[in-house]
Amino acid sequence: MDRKVVIPGEIIIDGDEYLPGENTEKKEGKIYSLRYGLAEEQNNLIKVIPLSGVYSPRRGNIVIGKVENVTANGWLIDIGYADSAFLSLMEVPRFVNKDAMEEVLDIDDMVLAKIWSINKRGIDLSLKSRGLGKIEDGIIFEVNPNKVPRIIGKEGSMIKLIKDNTGCDVTVGQNGFVLIKGETISSELYAKRAVLFVAENSYVSGLTEAVDKWFKENKE
Amino acid sequence: MAEKFNRPDGRELTELRETKAKVGVVPNADGSAMFQQGKTIAIAAVYGPKKMHPQHQQDPRTGQLRCEYNMLSFSVSDRIRPGRNRRAMEISEITKWALEPVLMLDKYPGQVVDVHINIIQADAGTRCAGINAAAMALAHAGIPMKEMVSSISIGKLDKTMVVDLTKEEEDYHEGEGPTDIPISMTPSGKVTHMQLDGKIGVKQLQEAVDMAKVACQNILEIQKKALKDFIEGDKK
Numbered sequence: 001m002d003r004k005v006v007i008p009g010e011i012i013i014d015g016d017e018y019l020p021g022e023n024t025e026k027k028e029g030k031i032y033s034l035r036y037g038l039a040e041e042q043n044n045l046i047k048v049i050p051l052s053g054v055y056s057p058r059r060g061n062i063v064i065g066k067v068e069n070v071t072a073n074g075w076l077i078d079i080g081y082a083d084s085a086f087l088s089l090m091e092v093p094r095f096v097n098k099d100a101m102e103e104v105l106d107i108d109d110m111v112l113a114k115i116w117s118i119n120k121r122g123i124d125l126s127l128k129s130r131g132l133g134k135i136e137d138g139i140i141f142e143v144n145p146n147k148v149p150r151i152i153g154k155e156g157s158m159i160k161l162i163k164d165n166t167g168c169d170v171t172v173g174q175n176g177f178v179l180i181k182g183e184t185i186s187s188e189l190y191a192k193r194a195v196l197f198v199a200e201n202s203y204v205s206g207l208t209e210a211v212d213k214w215f216k217e218n219k220e
Numbered sequence: 221m222a223e224k225f226n227r228p229d230g231r232e233l234t235e236l237r238e239t240k241a242k243v244g245v246v247p248n249a250d251g252s253a254m255f256q257q258g259k260t261i262a263i264a265a266v267y268g269p270k271k272m273h274p275q276h277q278q279d280p281r282t283g284q285l286r287c288e289y290n291m292l293s294f295s296v297s298d299r300i301r302p303g304r305n306r307r308a309m310e311i312s313e314i315t316k317w318a319l320e321p322v323l324m325l326d327k328y329p330g331q332v333v334d335v336h337i338n339i340i341q342a343d344a345g346t347r348c349a350g351i352n353a354a355a356m357a358l359a360h361a362g363i364p365m366k367e368m369v370s371s372i373s374i375g376k377l378d379k380t381m382v383v384d385l386t387k388e389e390e391d392y393h394e395g396e397g398p399t400d401i402p403i404s405m406t407p408s409g410k411v412t413h414m415q416l417d418g419k420i421g422v423k424q425l426q427e428a429v430d431m432a433k434v435a436c437q438n439i440l441e442i443q444k445k446a447l448k449d450f451i452e453g454d455k456k
Contacts, residue, residue, distance in 0.1 A: 005448045008322075008359050009367030009407055023364065034324065034366065036359040036447060051451060053362020054250050054269065082271045082331045 001041040006033040012046055021047030055080055055145035055175045057123055061115045062132075064140060064177035065125070067105050072098075075105050077113065077125060080145070080175045085123035087113060093128050110135040112171065112179065131171075138169075138181035139188050143199040145176035150202040151195055157208060158198060165215045166191040190220040225380040227389065234383045234431060236372075236438060241352070241446035243360050251361025253446070255353035258386060259343035264353035265336045266361040269325075272332040283328030287316040287335045289350055295342040311347045312337075318351050318371065318404040318413035324364040333363060344387040345373045348402050351413070356443050360450070368443060369412055370436035371404035374428040376420055381427055383435050401425070403432040407440055 006012055012024065012031045020026040023035040024046050033039060037050040050056075057063070057079065065077035065085060074088040087105075089096055096104050105111060112132050113125040127133055143151065151172050152159055159170050168182035168191040178195055182188040197214050204210050225233065237258030246252035249265035256262075272278040289311040293302040315337065325333065335357065337350040348371035355369040375385040378395030385400060392398040399418025405411055411429065420428070 005451045007368060007444050007447045008365035010444070025366075032366075034364045035362060037362070038451075050362045052251060052360055082269055082328070 001039075001046075003038050003040045005037070006039045006048060007036050008033055012039045012048075013041070017044055019045045021045045023048035023050065051146055053146070054082075057081055057085075057115055057118060057175070059115055059118055061174035062112065062171075063115060063125075063175040064110060064112055064135070064171070064173035064179055065175070067107050067109045067111060070101050070105070070107060075101075075111075077111060079123070079125075079173075080142075080177070081123070083122055085113075085115070085125045087111070087125040087127070091116070091124070091126040091128055105134055110140055110179075112173070135179060138179050139185075139192060140177055140179050141192060143176050143178060143195065145174065147199045147202045148172055148174055148176060150207065151178070151198050153208065158211065161208060161211055161215075162191055162194050162198075166194060166220070170195065186220060193218070225377070225382075227382060229386065229388075231384075233380065234434065236384045236435060237386070239439070239442050241356065241442050243356055243446050243450040249357070249361075251357045251359070251363075253353045253356035253360060255349045255356065255443075257345055257349050257352075257384065259341055260345050260349045261339070261341040262346060262349035262353040263338045263340060264350065264357040265338075266333060266354075266357040266363070267336075268333040268361070269328040269331040269363070270334075272330055277332075278330045280329050281326075283325030283331045283333065285316050285320050285323060285325065285333050285335065287312045287319070287337065287354065289315055289337045289339075289347070291339040291342060291346065295339050311350070314347060314413060314415065315351055315354060319354060319358065319369055321410070321412050322355075322365045322367050322369055322406060323358065324366065327364060333358070333361070342387075344385050344390045344400075345402070347371070348373050348404070351404050352439060352443065356447060359447060367406040367408060367410075368440055369404050369406055370439040370443065371402065371413070372432050372435040372439060373400055373402040374431050374435075375400055376418065376424060376428070381424060381431060383431055401428050401432075403429065403436075405432060405436040407437070409433060 010033045014030045016029045031046045035048050037048045039048050063079045065079040068078045069076040077085045079085045116126040117124045171179040180188045180191045240256040242254045245254045246265040251266035335354050339346045351371040375382050376399035377392045402415050404413035
């Protein structure tokens with residue numbers, strides 16, 4: 001089956017050999033879509049990939065969030081989702097003085113973290129991975145979370161292109177926050193313009209070439 | 221049978237007005253859509269799912285839907301006073317009831333989906349246009365739904381059943397006068413909303429539901445096309 005755009009309630013495929021995956025349901029041998037997006041098949045498993053809407057957190061996502069509150073045993077982080085996420089003291093790979101937790105992360109600090117579990121009670125974050133932690137410098141801005149895969153590109157090709165052309169370090173959170181770190185502010189702003197160009201033209205086929213051309217036409 | 225009934229705008233009895241639909245008309249919203257039926261234009265914007273405020277209205281078992289219907293002051297030829305009024309509050313609630321049965325909000329406990337519907341030009345059938353736009357906007361916002369919802373107003377002018385009334389037809393004053401029946405349906409034929417303003421017999425009411433089924437099928441095709449064009453048009 002080819003990938004196709006489906007709307008809620010649409011029959012994606014008819015046949016008992018198919019299994020309903022994410023965002024689909026099976027009724028009387030037919031697979032129905034439950035969401036608006038792209039339907040695709042993999043080993044008889046049918047799923048619908050959403051292309052619009054708010055960010056939905058998944059386990060393993062790297063996200064950029066803002067510290068909302070400091071509690072007795074951790075931090076509440078706003079990751080751009082209806083429920084705020086919790087970063088436990090146990091998930092910080094360094095010694096934390098419980099009487100001075102603000103020294104590690106204070107309210108309004110930005111933090112790069114990983115989602116390590118999602119359950120009924122909420123989202124739990126972790127800093128136990130390389131590169132995670134409090135964001136000390138650089139600029140942060142927001143893009144549509146549905147465009148994050150295009151900004152990263154196939155196996156990080158787009159990010160690499162931006163890094164090579166601007167000399168800036170670009171980190172994209174799955175929740176749509178982008179962090180740029182560079183030598184000078186003007187190079188950071190240049191990288192920001194490049195990322196926004198990618199987000200605005202995410203539907204163009206041959207996007208990498210288009211971005212290449214953009215870099216030639218728009219110098220820092 | 222009496223001679224053929226002539227509609228003021230020359231349409232066939234079961235013919236819809238010229239209908240247009242577009243998705244993604246409000247860039248700031250999580251989902252949005254425009255639905256136009258003749259001179260009636262509705263714009264719907266969806267925000268959420270987001271945390272329910274005020275907190276005491278949160279339901280830990282399921283997410284909730286909030287609808288707000290509003291007619292802009294310039295939408296009719298006599299300026300209407302802007303803001304909420306009795307009619308707008310009723311239609312807001314009706315819209316919520318028409319859409320709620322297809323939404324799967326149990327995945328979003330303690331959260332709310334806000335739907336704002338604005339009528340920028342009114343020529344009868346505004347609640348139907350609003351529901352059609354809202355259903356598209358909800359799909360665009362990525363809310364899980366079992367089915368789409370399509371809505372149409374069926375009318376009885378004197379003794380003749382017609383589809384998609386205009387304001388001129390709503391004010392018809394001959395014979396038995398006008399009857400207006402807005403109906404919302406899912407593609408599988410479930411009725412999620414039905415109102416009746418006027419007089420009608422049981423037999424003709426059944427006829428109205430059957431006519432609505434056909435008309436809603438046509439509207440669904442328009443909604444489907446608009447949603448698909450939004451992604452596929454982008455690729456070109």
